[in-house]
Amino acid sequence: MSGSGADAAMVLRTTVFSADDLRRAHTRIAHEIVERNRGAADVVLVGLHSRGPAIAARLAAAIAGFEGTEVPVGTLDVTFHRDDVGLRPLHPAGPTVVPVDVTGRVVVLVDDVLFTGRTIRAAMDATTELGRPRSIQLAVLVDRGGRELPIRADFVGRNLPTRLAEDVRVRLVETDEVPEDTIELWGPPETAGEEVEA
Amino acid sequence: MKHLLSIADLTRSDLDELLDLAASFLSVTQRETPKVPALRGRTVVSLFFEDSTRTRLSFETAAKRLSADVMVFSVATSSVKKGEGLRDTVATIAAMGIDAVVVRHAAAGAPRRITEWIDASIVNAGDGRHQHPTQALLDAFTITQHRGRDLSGMRVAIVGDVRNSRVARSDVQALSMLGAEVTLVAPPTLLPETLEGWPCSSAVDLDPLLPDLDAVMLLRIQHERDASTRFPSLREYTARYGLTEARARRLRPDALIMHPGPMNRGVEIAAAVADGPQSVIGEQVTNGVAARMAVLWKLLGAGGDVV
Numbered sequence: 001m002s003g004s005g006a007d008a009a010m011v012l013r014t015t016v017f018s019a020d021d022l023r024r025a026h027t028r029i030a031h032e033i034v035e036r037n038r039g040a041a042d043v044v045l046v047g048l049h050s051r052g053p054a055i056a057a058r059l060a061a062a063i064a065g066f067e068g069t070e071v072p073v074g075t076l077d078v079t080f081h082r083d084d085v086g087l088r089p090l091h092p093a094g095p096t097v098v099p100v101d102v103t104g105r106v107v108v109l110v111d112d113v114l115f116t117g118r119t120i121r122a123a124m125d126a127t128t129e130l131g132r133p134r135s136i137q138l139a140v141l142v143d144r145g146g147r148e149l150p151i152r153a154d155f156v157g158r159n160l161p162t163r164l165a166e167d168v169r170v171r172l173v174e175t176d177e178v179p180e181d182t183i184e185l186w187g188p189p190e191t192a193g194e195e196v197e198a
Numbered sequence: 199m200k201h202l203l204s205i206a207d208l209t210r211s212d213l214d215e216l217l218d219l220a221a222s223f224l225s226v227t228q229r230e231t232p233k234v235p236a237l238r239g240r241t242v243v244s245l246f247f248e249d250s251t252r253t254r255l256s257f258e259t260a261a262k263r264l265s266a267d268v269m270v271f272s273v274a275t276s277s278v279k280k281g282e283g284l285r286d287t288v289a290t291i292a293a294m295g296i297d298a299v300v301v302r303h304a305a306a307g308a309p310r311r312i313t314e315w316i317d318a319s320i321v322n323a324g325d326g327r328h329q330h331p332t333q334a335l336l337d338a339f340t341i342t343q344h345r346g347r348d349l350s351g352m353r354v355a356i357v358g359d360v361r362n363s364r365v366a367r368s369d370v371q372a373l374s375m376l377g378a379e380v381t382l383v384a385p386p387t388l389l390p391e392t393l394e395g396w397p398c399s400s401a402v403d404l405d406p407l408l409p410d411l412d413a414v415m416l417l418r419i420q421h422e423r424d425a426s427t428r429f430p431s432l433r434e435y436t437a438r439y440g441l442t443e444a445r446a447r448r449l450r451p452d453a454l455i456m457h458p459g460p461m462n463r464g465v466e467i468a469a470a471v472a473d474g475p476q477s478v479i480g481e482q483v484t485n486g487v488a489a490r491m492a493v494l495w496k497l498l499g500a501g502g503d504v505v
Contacts, residue, residue: 081235090500
């Protein structure tokens, strides 16, 4: 979820994460997941398309590295559970494949950016249709604020208050054909610092 | 995309998108809860002026798995029996506030006429001898599930009552769009008078083709459309065109055996062949639900221009 990215007039505001920052954030989040759940035995990491699956795979690799536990990784497409069907063009971004029964497990939903919370609401619905997890948790690289639903993340790479007209641009090696990861904040050129309608 | 009336209206990218969607929905239908809320609040009406079991049930299942409300219009118990014309019937249904009508009608072009009368999305579920686009979509989907999206160089034979077959018309268009070489095989009396504009070839003999086929699709002899008056006897038809066990043995082991249903077992296909290991006839039915979910989603959900 990267907001209104099509605007050519946007300028780079700040680099939120360099590749090194992001590597450290992944490592920390992976540790937090294991700490919170007192191990990783019952954890399933479920990445939301399009960038969540790559992030989930990185977290799983990190957990395998320091904890020695192979955490199952799934992918989830929430298109058919969204609440804005008919309001904008929607296309499935990839398959829903969760390799284990989620019933009784801890499902950690993984996404790049948390914004309105509507994607996560849809993801929770899609997850509970697969079974009845013991709990659902949420890991995101960036929480940009702007929630429209009572949803919060359990594991956050960085809290980044943003304005509606700004755009958090996530570029990952696996998904975006870039040589190294970056997360940047883009926005309209500073004029009077007004709130711009998206 | 507002309506689905004919495969001829689709571009290659429309077809690719529908096949991608069908794959997504196939995985939905294989879950423990084979249902998504995608079309919650939308209403789909099935309006069948001709008999059907699988297509009607398939559409209704597809709509329900998308959480749409389904209204079934049964001609046999309706005011059509009192002489109500198509336009009034359709206008009445439309006035109830609906989003899509799935129409089957004996008259070619009936679904297109309906688009001129009402605002809802119209899906052609078979109009006379003209088109049956969702059948072509599920057939193409079934073949691509086994052979990949690019059917270049693949040989597909469609055998039987081609003259009366809307399935053959739609299938030829869809499969040739994906690159397959389609041959229509039938006695001359069951071939169309001309194949002008059809992207396929035709043959009168099935036997020489068998060893090279990637898929063979048998069509039903349509007694209700005069087919059986066009050859001497069913027994003779079976002798030359039926997919008997002996003929099936001459197919490549990986050739797919298909039939859109309903089958006349023992006529166009031997019972043992229909139930044999190369038959994907059951898969076609399963894939039909996914393909129709793809169509309903594409017309009612995907576009963002409906609400």
